[in-house]
Each structure stands twice: as structure tokens, then as C-alpha cells.
Amino acid sequence: MSPIIAVANLSKVYASGFQALKSVSLEIRRGEIFALLGPNGAGKTTLIGIICGIVSPTEGRVTVDGHDIRAEYRKARRLIGLVPQELTTDAFETVWATVSFSRGLFGLRPDPAHIERVLKDLSLWEKRDSRIMTLSGGMKRRVLIAKALSHEPQVLFLDEPTAGVDVALRQDMWRLVRRLRDQGVTVILTTHYIEEAEEMADRVGVIRRGEIILVEDKTELMRKLGTKQLTLQLQTRLVAVPDTLSAHRLDLSEDGTELTYTYDSQGERTGITALLTDLRAAGIRFRDLHTRQSSLEDIFVGLVKDPA
Incomplete structure (x- = not known):
């Protein structure tokens, strides 16, 4: 089976001269939970930004389900859901409105039944008419995930999804991610909570100083190292x-x-x-x-x- 994401010889040099990525090559399998680990400044955010079409690479190529992220930007980006670390939405909007709006950004017709399923899966249904500004930090984090799932992506990026949330919410999110994986969604997770990767990941990739130094099945990695x-x-x-x-x-x-x-x-x-x-x-x-x-x-x- 072909990989859902293929990264080949990817490099990124910023205008300041800093090289964030150095000839990175990586393949993400369909339907897996892949944990991308690395210290601060290792290149995780740059790599995700390039795959999601937010950052332009200096060299190299990225395809998502066979679609080049630059030559076929709309087709590639349509397949991706991104959950950033910070909430960037109108604080005065309701949960229902902001999640529905995210679906519309991808040119999709309204689908109230799908939005309802997403909100119920994330325990947000009772908050659907609440304004974002009235929600707790944990609920806002759930809204981010709902927005990313609004257009039914095949790939979901979770950038520090449980940073600053309590243990109960973290475990709820773990269950949700496993359920998405079981439904065929590929999940790429970056986290500073290593136990989160240990609990959830099928495979682990480690990036250091802009280079991928290891990609391994989690169980095999722990057996060997x-x-x-x-x-x-x-x-x-x-x-x-x-x-x-x-x-x-x-x-x-x-x-x-x-x-x-x-x-x-x-x-x-x-x-x-x-x-x-x-x-x-x-x-x-x-x-x-x-x-x-x-x-x-x-x-x-x-x-x-x-x-x-």
C-alpha cells in the first residue's frame, strides 16, 4: 500500500540563513498513528507547516495521497486537518458557527449531520450554541479538533493536542484519536508528553537539528533500544x-x-x-x-x- 504522505529530500532555509530542515525523507503509512518527537527547535513545526502547505520548502517534494503539495495544493490540502496549539477563531462566534465555517472554507456543502456527529464525539454538543469566549481551555481545545475534522480529512495533524489540559481530558482525546485511526484516518502527533506517544503511537519518528534520525515501530524501538x-x-x-x-x-x-x-x-x-x-x-x-x-x-x- 502506498504511503498517505511521502516526503522526499525536504530542506528549508529561512531568510536569516537558519536551516530548519536538512534533506528530510519520510513516509507516513495510511491509517497509522505516527508520533513525531524532537526537542524545541528540532524542526517539527517547520516540517508540519510544509506538509500542510503553510510554509514553502527550499528544496524537496511532498505528496499527500499522491497529490503534490505545491502543484496540486487544493487537492492535497483538502485531505488534511490541522489542529494547531493555539485557538485562532472569533471569540464571539458560537461553537456550531465556527466549526461549520471551517467546513465551508474547503468549498464543501453544509452537512449539519456530520457537524453534529463531530460535536457529539467531542462532547461539544451541549455547547454548540455557546460562544467560544465562554468555554474552558479544555473545551476550546476540543473546538480546535472539531474544526480540523469538519471537512472529513484523511490525515489529521495534532500539534501538542493536550498541552495544558487535565488528565481526564487527555484520556478522552486519546480515545478519540484511536477511534479516528480505527475509522481509517491517519494521525500525526507531535507532543512533549512522551507518555502520550508511548500510549498511542504505532510508529515513532525522532527529529534532531532538522534531520530525521530514527523512524521505527514503537514496540520494535523499545525492544531494540x-x-x-x-x-x-x-x-x-x-x-x-x-x-x-x-x-x-x-x-x-x-x-x-x-x-x-x-x-x-x-x-x-x-x-x-x-x-x-x-x-x-x-x-x-x-x-x-x-x-x-x-x-x-x-x-x-x-x-x-x-x-x-
Whole structure:
């Protein structure tokens, strides 16, 4: 199946001379939730702006469902819904009016039934006659999503969709995004909440200094780059790790009551078996143990941090 979005050799140099993107190539699959992660200034906003036709690239090409974003702007843009970070609409308009108006901007006929479905899906139906200025921050965020969905896009960009909202609303939005994905909508998510990407994404892309440094299925990324730790609570304090255990990646706690073994998924079975055998031979006994696996946030921090 062809990708819904194809980015090829995309570069952007601003008038100031700053190069925001450096020969970026990326393909987004149909019907997936793709998390685009990167530190501030990495190029996320520029990349999204170019794909959505808001920013002009210096070099390269972008197609949306086969339509070139510049040569066939109207056809490409019609397929995209964009949820920006900030609400940009008339504060005196009603929810119904502003969402309906967004649909009209794409030259589509009024469809009250569709607007009603969108507002009900976003728990906005009871607020349909309320002015934007009277809504809470969370409700305004929902209005942004409703506006982006008003013209029935195939691709939805969510730029920091849950920034500053409470946990309950965040979980509501997660459920909505999954439902959209199940309906065939491709969702591209940028977020500073790494747990949001870990919870929702099918694939993860990481951008740093204008370059895509990694694109990977989330589960495979965590399997390959994630580490695990086995912590053993010892029956007897140790002063130091015996030399006979030097082959293992062990750290002794300051009080000498815990040993922590760090390992990767690929060496899990043989590594732990060998460790337990060597512990027994060294006469070290433990009374309890627990494991911890690195999160997507741990992996992300390791990828984007500057080398010392």
C-alpha cells in the first residue's frame, strides 16, 4: 500500500540563513498513528507547516495521497486537518458557527449531520450554541479538533493536542484519536508528553537539528533500544561486588542492600541465568527482586541529548 504522505529530500532555509530542515525523507503509512518527537527547535513545526502547505520548502517534494503539495495544493490540502496549539477563531462566534465555517472554507456543502456527529464525539454538543469566549481551555481545545475534522480529512495533524489540559481530558482525546485511526484516518502527533506517544503511537519518528534520525515501530524501538533492570534485594549487606561477578553489569546500592543488573532484551534469558548461577556460586542470597523496563521517554532522551 502506498504511503498517505511521502516526503522526499525536504530542506528549508529561512531568510536569516537558519536551516530548519536538512534533506528530510519520510513516509507516513495510511491509517497509522505516527508520533513525531524532537526537542524545541528540532524542526517539527517547520516540517508540519510544509506538509500542510503553510510554509514553502527550499528544496524537496511532498505528496499527500499522491497529490503534490505545491502543484496540486487544493487537492492535497483538502485531505488534511490541522489542529494547531493555539485557538485562532472569533471569540464571539458560537461553537456550531465556527466549526461549520471551517467546513465551508474547503468549498464543501453544509452537512449539519456530520457537524453534529463531530460535536457529539467531542462532547461539544451541549455547547454548540455557546460562544467560544465562554468555554474552558479544555473545551476550546476540543473546538480546535472539531474544526480540523469538519471537512472529513484523511490525515489529521495534532500539534501538542493536550498541552495544558487535565488528565481526564487527555484520556478522552486519546480515545478519540484511536477511534479516528480505527475509522481509517491517519494521525500525526507531535507532543512533549512522551507518555502520550508511548500510549498511542504505532510508529515513532525522532527529529534532531532538522534531520530525521530514527523512524521505527514503537514496540520494535523499545525492544531494540530499551534496557531492562533487575534489582535484587540482598539478604546480607555487601561491601563491594565480588570480582567473580565482574562479567555482569552490576551496581551496588550505597547501603549495600541491593544489586541492580542492567541488560538488553536480546541477552535477557542467557544473561539472567548466568547471573543467578554466579550469585549462587559466590554465596550471595537475595530475598526479593523486581524488574524495570526503560520507557519511551528514556529512549528519547538518550537519542536527542548532545554528546558530551
